[in-house]
Amino acid sequence: MTPEELSQAIHSVLVSAIDDGALALDKADLPEPKVERPRNRDHGDWATNVAMQLAKKAGTNPRALAGELVERLSAIEGIDSVEIAGPGFLNIRLNAASAGELARSIVEAGEKYGTNDTLAGEHINLEYVSANPTGPVHLGGARWAAVGDSLARILKASGAEVTREYYFNDHGTQIDRFANSLLASARGEQTPEDGYGGAYIEEIAQTVTNDEVAAGRPEPATLPDEQATEVFRKAGVELMFAQIKDELHAFRSDFDVFFHEDNLHNSGEVDKAIDILRGKGMIEDRDGAVWLLTTKFGDDKDRVLIKSDGNAAYFAADVAYFLDKRRRGATCAVYLLGADHHGYIGRMMAMCAAFGDTPGENMQILIGQMVNLVKDGAPVRMSKRAGTIVTLDDLVSAVGVDAARYALARSSMDSSIDIDLDLLSSSSNENPVYYVQYAFARTRNVARNAAENGVSRDAGFEPGALDTPQDAQLLGVLAEFPAVVSQAAALREQHRIARYLETLASAYHTWYAATRVTPRGDEEINSGHVARLWLNDAVAQVLANGLDLLGVSAPERM
Structure with a gap:
């Protein structure tokens, strides 16, 4: 007898008690009885608190209701004994044959054992990793790749429709810095003060140069600055993002949607989202800027969407992006973000409420903490290829995909973790x-x-x-x-x-x-x-x- 079958049996007993007048309840008030393993196995195989749940509604006390259920439950085939404990718990023992049937049920169910339909009807948009296309996936992104992909599998196993989504930040100053870094590398110059360093910059700059020459075009480094930067921007971002996709695929973390931030601006979706919020009375124009009145929903201050110079603030894309997810059918948009995004929660939840949605229901934000690598008892501080960060590839090269994924997924995401490379490489x-x-x-x-x-x-x-x-x-x-x-x-x-x-x-x-x-x-x-x-x-x-x-x-x- 499985826990689900035992729960159904208890429910049937409650229904029969109502039918014969022993229990003064409406059948619509009956919950799905929960059965759990008692901490002390001497107390039985399973325990339920259903008598304590229903006693008040039934106009009796929990132990009296439990006493009414004992004889009825004891008569069910496969139940060896039922005892009342404490204020009204029911401790249930199954006979060996009934308990043993679970082995057959599992083998016959095969891959379906453990699946359920508790989230049936939900469409969850799960966004994770979303690293800027300016360098390899770092260790924090690796944690999100393991956690996000595992969550997607678990949510699907529970009946939800899941969209795995990667938000491609291809709009803004970080892309400018990336392009400038590639150009500096191609010209043999020092990395710009606010740029990106590491061997991967040299590799991409050289690949872009080789591809341009092979196509019969001049070396981009010889072009005027503006033209050269644009060549490296376009080709460099494509190469970097292709590498990121390859790294994640090798890590068994694939995505259904790669969403480009640029699309939100180029398609006019930012303006459309602002118009919708304006129609809801959530927008205010002041000081030459466009503001979202997030303080109405608990944020510590209102947020600028369009700056006084006419350019969109970073938050404007977040607003349009959430609306886009909802329009694509998501009943819940789940964001997996790093610890440095903790301050975004208030404004994001306020924005959700401004659209008329329910924070915590239509939008959920999960914050992950830091990951540290340790080898020979000392921290591993930098990557040979990336120069300043430890990357996903570094971790996989050290311990393999299985050990890396398991180590990153086995801890609660809101806790910092130290990953011991020596331990994960051991057969112990x-x-x-x-x-x-x-x-x-x-x-x-x-x-x-x-x-x-x-x-x-x-x-x-x-x-x-x-x-x-x-x-x-x-x-x-x-x-x-x-x-x-x-x-x-x-x-x-x-x-x-x-x-x-x-x-x-x-x-x-x-x-x-x-x-x-x-x-x-x-x-x-x-x-x-x-x-x-x-x-x-x-x-x-x-x-x-x-x-x-x-x-x-x-x-x-x-």
Whole structure:
């Protein structure tokens, strides 16, 4: 019996109690009963607080209502016993056969086990990374690539339609500085004081020069400054952005939409957004500038959209961009931003409210903290290629895609993390990605050994044979996976999947040490061996499903 099936059984019992007059409630008031694993397994397999939820509405006290439900629940096939605890909790024990059926359910569900429809009907636009096209993806962007892609997978597994989006900042002064840096490099001059340095600037400048000459055009460095800068701007940004896309693709972080900021200005979308806000009474003209009245919605000051010189402020593009996302069907626009953007939250949420939307519902902003690399106990401070920053490629080159993604996704995004390159490169149980992947590889080795010794799932499945405490403990952890996925999606907390996988790996390693899937010596194959092969393969499926949600591979051998 799965937790979902137990929840449905409890709901049916409540309905029957209403039908026969034992419970004075309207059926419309019945919640979906929640069942959870008790912290102390001596208290049973599952617990529910449904009696405490409903007692007041039913005009009784929780323990009295719980007492009414005990006999009804105890009569359900597969439930061994039900006890009242504390102020009205119901502790439920399943018999071994009922609990063991979960192994069959998981194996038969395959990749679908853990998916749910809690976010069905939602269209979530998830924007992440969005690094300026002026250099390689840095370590902070790498964290967003791992977190954002993992969240997209988790949200889709929970029924949402998800658009992965990259906002391409190709408008503004940072692009001017990038083009000037390329030109300086091509002319053998010093990097401008406000420019970009590093070997990648030299590489791009040389590529642009080679491409221009190959096309029969003059070397751009020989052109007048304005013409030369424009050549390097156009060609350099395209080359840099192509490199960024390649880096992210190699990191298993692909996008549905690459949105160009320039489009918002060139298409007139900024002006259209301002007109809509003006029609809502949210715009004020003063001091020769156009202001959005964000203080109406809790911002510390109103925000300029069009400056007194007629140029659009940076925030104007944010306003038009949010409106564009909503017009494209997004019910919720989720922004994953770095710690340096914390001050943007107030104005962004106020802008959302100014359009008549609900902050926290139609717009959500997640702030990520710093990532530090450590090797030999000391910080890794700079990239050989980028010169001043550590890049995504540096991290992947040091530990590989799997270890990098897992390390970046396993912690809450609002906490700073130190990534120990020595640890992530090690084959030890202290390395969390190795620990989880090794558990999966062990399940595959057990399955291969079982096949060699004649143990097959085709022999039939007797769930009651999963009767040891270790079997029960492992089944209990497996049963929690769908709820963990649903909760991770609802809270936008991808690290819950990683921490669950580590708990499952630990439970599996303990189970492996205490049980046998293959017979010893002259021992005959029995129902316990076969049942435990089903359980072994159920663990493999859940580990594979969970790793896939994090974009991490599940290796057959290690």
